[in-house]
Amino acid sequence: MKKVFILLLLFLCSCRSEEGAKLTVNAKNVPCKITRVVDGDTFRCRIDAEEITVRLIGVDTPESKENPKAKRDADRTGMSLEEITRMGREAYQFTKSLIPVGTTVYLETDVQLTDRYGRVLAYVWLPDGRMLNEVLLKEGYAQVYTIPPNVKYQDLFLSAQRKAREGKRGFWKQWF
Structure with a gap:
């Protein structure tokens, strides 16, 4: 019986997720201190002693560097790769101005905690x-980028995007 208990304990310990180990589904107001802004919709932050990567739920900013996604976006929109990456750098700078290193932000998770890359998905x-x-x-x-099951604020996001587009x-204002 003791061996079974030890094996069970070892199994449970090995199931711990690397990213977001202290987060749970539908968590609210989890403080996280910014350590690095990666791009317009992704950043790194620290919860206690653990550093995690966070990807914003429901939004997508253009890529700031040439990569396969930037090329797909250029093909899809008819814009040049240079225009796409310029927009990505602008989005990165805007995000960086809102959450400079050292800022404490508060995370809210939804139904799915992480994406296929292990990033924590959060509002x-x-x-x-x-x-x-x-x-x-x-x-x-940014543009609305809804991936079920994380749809809690989808209507709010669609409304915000519509107003930005109408208000140019x-x-x-520049490209659309």
Whole structure:
């Protein structure tokens, strides 16, 4: 019986997820201190002693570097690769201005905790109470990118994008 207990304990310990081990599905107000902004919709932050990578739920910003996704986006939109990556750098700078290194943000998770790359999927609340995901859409630096089952704020995001497009804010004023 003791061997079974030890084997069970070892198994449970080995099932721990590397990213987001302290997070759970539908968590709210989890403080996370920014350590690096990766691009317009991805950053690294620290929860206690653990550093994680966070990907914003429901939004997609252009790629800031040439890669296969940037090339697909250029083909899909008819824009040049240079235009796509320029927009990506602008989105990166905008995100970086909202969450500079050292800022504490608050994570809210949804139904699916991580993506296939092991990044924590989250809605991110800024210290002033605004949601980063929504701000990027409102200001025209991102497009709605809904992947079920994480759809909690889908209607809010669609409304924010529509208003940015109608108001020709951010990318909507220059390229669309």
